[in-house]
Amino acid sequence: MPSFFIDVDIAKAKTIDTDFYTQQKFYDEAKEKIFASSWQFIGDAGKTKNVGDAYPFLLLENYLNEPLLLTKDKQNEIHCLSNVCTHRGNLVVYEPCKLNQLKCRYHGRLFSLDGKFISMPEFKEVENFPSKDDDLHQLPLFNWGELLFTSLNTKHKSEIFFQEMMQRMEWFPVNELQLKPELSKDYYVDANWALYCENYLEGFHIPFVHAGLNQVLDFGEYTTEIFRYSNLQLGIGKKGDVCFDLPSSSPDYGKEVAAYYFWVFSEYDVQFLSMGIICKCCRAA
Numbered sequence: 001m002p003s004f005f006i007d008v009d010i011a012k013a014k015t016i017d018t019d020f021y022t023q024q025k026f027y028d029e030a031k032e033k034i035f036a037s038s039w040q041f042i043g044d045a046g047k048t049k050n051v052g053d054a055y056p057f058l059l060l061e062n063y064l065n066e067p068l069l070l071t072k073d074k075q076n077e078i079h080c081l082s083n084v085c086t087h088r089g090n091l092v093v094y095e096p097c098k099l100n101q102l103k104c105r106y107h108g109r110l111f112s113l114d115g116k117f118i119s120m121p122e123f124k125e126v127e128n129f130p131s132k133d134d135d136l137h138q139l140p141l142f143n144w145g146e147l148l149f150t151s152l153n154t155k156h157k158s159e160i161f162f163q164e165m166m167q168r169m170e171w172f173p174v175n176e177l178q179l180k181p182e183l184s185k186d187y188y189v190d191a192n193w194a195l196y197c198e199n200y201l202e203g204f205h206i207p208f209v210h211a212g213l214n215q216v217l218d219f220g221e222y223t224t225e226i227f228r229y230s231n232l233q234l235g236i237g238k239k240g241d242v243c244f245d246l247p248s249s250s251p252d253y254g255k256e257v258a259a260y261y262f263w264v265f266s267e268y269d270v271q272f273l274s275m276g277i278i279c280k281c282c283r284a285a
């Protein structure tokens with residue numbers, strides 16, 4: 001991928017070259033160079049609530065499409081595994097279910113819930129078998145409270161990327177977060193992913209596009225803080241509107257904070273997680 005120059009001085013920076021948004025080769029290259037090497041949100045711990053739960057999914061469906069599997073083993077530990085059998089590449093689990101072991105339906109290879117190879121019919125005479133390569137590939141799993149993240153190919157520890165967000169929100173009961181499907185909405189955005197990132201990362205459009213949000217946020221007090229691997233947009237509520245009841249240990253104590261919008265990225269913008277409580281147009285968890 002060629003380098004697209006962005007001036008670090010915001011007063012001089014311009015939109016990335018049009019080719020980045022329109023050419024298929026850049027879209028494809030971004031899979032490996034940006035998305036595979038970053039931490040991605042993959043759901044909440046409720047997907048594997050009980051011992052034996054197995055939850056198959058595609059990582060970034062319709063883009064990376066990597067078949068992965070969440071399992072909970074007998075020690076109550078959650079694992080993120082490749083859902084591709086180490087024999088001939090068949091999918092191991094097809095739908096969410098409860099299992100004692102993982103059994104590939106193609107030739108019967110058996111794995112434990114943590115992905116370790118157990119047995120394989122008709123393979124008694126095979127030399128140097130089994131080896132570590134016969135285990136299902138285990139991916140790193142990072143959990144912030146109930147929220148789970150993984151990465152196909154990261155070179156960096158998750159704690160480095162998430163540390164500013166975790167420190168800033170230390171007071172927040174992230175373990176108590178619950179998904180309320182009746183309050184959730186999915187939007188299909190027919191645009192290059194980078195355009196969506198750019199939209200998220202600037203607040204100038206709020207007065208023009210989000211009338212409801214603009215009513216409750218004090219746009220003049222909206223701030224952006226930039227960290228090494230993340231940034232924070234802080235929404236201050238208008239007088240008397242709903243805001244967080246912050247403890248004195250919070251660095252924001254004394255402010256009428258109505259929304260925290262964090263964006264976590266690697267060397268390139270890739271993964272975001274937002275959290276807030278009042279955004280009516282762009283509802284956040």
Ligand code: FES
Pocket residue numbers: 085086087088089090104105106107108109
């Ligand atoms: S592909 Fe899984 S056992 Fe053969």
